Amino acid sequence: MRLHRFHVAYLDKAASPSSSPPSISQSLSSSAIPLALQYLRPLAPKISFPDARKMVVFPEFARVRNASRLLNCTVQVPTGGTTRWNPSPDQIKVLEMLYRGGMRTPNSFQIEQITEELGKYGRIEGKNVFYWFQNHKARERQKQKRAALLTLSTTSCLPPAETKDGVEKEEACEDALSRKRRCRTWGDVHGDAATTTTAEVVADCTDDDVTLELFPLRPDQGKAN
Amino acid sequence: MRLHRFHVAYLDKAASPSSSPPSISQSLSSSAIPLALQYLRPLAPKISFPDARKMVVFPEFARVRNASRLLNCTVQVPTGGTTRWNPSPDQIKVLEMLYRGGMRTPNSFQIEQITEELGKYGRIEGKNVFYWFQNHKARERQKQKRAALLTLSTTSCLPPAETKDGVEKEEACEDALSRKRRCRTWGDVHGDAATTTTAEVVADCTDDDVTLELFPLRPDQGKAN
DNA sequence: GCAAATTAATGATTTATTCAAG
DNA sequence: CTTGAATAAATCATTAATTTGC
Numbered sequence: 475m476r477l478h479r480f481h482v483a484y485l486d487k488a489a490s491p492s493s494s495p496p497s498i499s500q501s502l503s504s505s506a507i508p509l510a511l512q513y514l515r516p517l518a519p520k521i522s523f524p525d526a527r528k529m530v531v532f533p534e535f536a537r538v539r540n541a542s543r544l545l546n547c548t549v550q551v552p553t554g555g556t557t558r559w560n561p562s563p564d565q566i567k568v569l570e571m572l573y574r575g576g577m578r579t580p581n582s583f584q585i586e587q588i589t590e591e592l593g594k595y596g597r598i599e600g601k602n603v604f605y606w607f608q609n610h611k612a613r614e615r616q617k618q619k620r621a622a623l624l625t626l627s628t629t630s631c632l633p634p635a636e637t638k639d640g641v642e643k644e645e646a647c648e649d650a651l652s653r654k655r656r657c658r659t660w661g662d663v664h665g666d667a668a669t670t671t672t673a674e675v676v677a678d679c680t681d682d683d684v685t686l687e688l689f690p691l692r693p694d695q696g697k698a699n
Numbered sequence: 700m701r702l703h704r705f706h707v708a709y710l711d712k713a714a715s716p717s718s719s720p721p722s723i724s725q726s727l728s729s730s731a732i733p734l735a736l737q738y739l740r741p742l743a744p745k746i747s748f749p750d751a752r753k754m755v756v757f758p759e760f761a762r763v764r765n766a767s768r769l770l771n772c773t774v775q776v777p778t779g780g781t782t783r784w785n786p787s788p789d790q791i792k793v794l795e796m797l798y799r800g801g802m803r804t805p806n807s808f809q810i811e812q813i814t815e816e817l818g819k820y821g822r823i824e825g826k827n828v829f830y831w832f833q834n835h836k837a838r839e840r841q842k843q844k845r846a847a848l849l850t851l852s853t854t855s856c857l858p859p860a861e862t863k864d865g866v867e868k869e870e871a872c873e874d875a876l877s878r879k880r881r882c883r884t885w886g887d888v889h890g891d892a893a894t895t896t897t898a899e900v901v902a903d904c905t906d907d908d909v910t911l912e913l914f915p916l917r918p919d920q921g922k923a924n
Numbered sequence: 925g926c927a928a929a930t931t932a933a934t935g936a937t938t939t940a941t942t943c944a945a946g
Numbered sequence: 947c948t949t950g951a952a953t954a955a956a957t958c959a960t961t962a963a964t965t966t967g968c
Contacts, residue, residue, distance in 0.1 A: 557945065557946095558950050558951070559950065559951090560946085560950085561949095579937090601951085602950080602951095605950060605951060605952085609949065609950065610949095611939090612940070613948095613949080783935050783936070783959085783961075784936090786935090826936085827936095830935060833936095833953090833954085834934065834935065837954070837956095
């Protein structure tokens, strides 16, 4: 197994031309916060993931380039050791069910819920859920498209009036769903320290047409519709 | 100079079919949480139909679509009353300075800091900062591109070996910056309730070449304007 | 001068691409 | 080669400028 470095982007930075990275020295914190020191490892060792790698990863990028420049590179290392989320079969099962049920772009609240639910089957974060839907939606769509094309080329040059049935149907559905724009939410995204007081989120109503039972897998099963 | 209009696309949108918002009812919360009641207004304040333009602004949106569908619409209304962020001149000044300094894709920590700083000049959230950079970067880029094209067409068909100086320079810089992929962070994005314990963020080193003084505007005593 | 009507800017979301882990 | 992660491009929606008829 080849070990991967993270994005060690900052390594090649040395050669960076940067017309004139003029000054240097201090940065953000000048007037901002004493945050200087906190940015080491986040802690929370949480070992033992499904495939708990070895704690490899982090010795590498823990180094801070230059203590004085707080702004750049405040790296928070994934404490556990794993890099990317590796969904368990159960998690995938649930996600796919939700997808089949019609969910496409869950809002932050939904994501929260789903994450919490899926957390029972293994480590998972909100962003994983978010990305999963993004990717799945996109890739299903492109799969459809490919299939459609293939069908077309297969059937030679038939008048395109025929509904290709299988594919087309899903396509249509998907399309209807994604046509209308929906609003998402940042929720506490990127947590803004200062002015959270004012406005909250704006949330949304993601899929009005979705009606599946959210976690039918759960034994709890109190509520149906 | 010819002025171009943008997309007035939304005018014809009234005819939107919206095939069939079929079923309805239940959703997520089945086994999840009792969050039942908090979800008031479904959509963002201000009716947002395209043609609702002439209507009064806001009395409308208070209506709740359907009390039983918990999943959709967990809205927390912007308490202030306004919908979208409207940057103050000072905020813009700072943001542009950062941008000119080379910042392009601030990581969550940076965003936090910037937000905090800018919070002194008015209401602002992390996402606003995030979006600002996204948009500004994109639009600067497209401005450059347009300018470049214009330059080309203006100079007729000169051998493209000439460095167009002004434009090109910026372009090159921008390009260099954006070429290498950088990693962002979700931070607590979309807040995942359940398993936040584990891994934190992954952060990154956005602009390695950037070294500008972060908030020179208010070194502590006098602010710019 | 002034609102209504347009148009231009730009904040906010979604979709398409790209990168890289496994 | 599949797919999680991240960024860029495209799009939508709302607000500010600006124009226009009075």
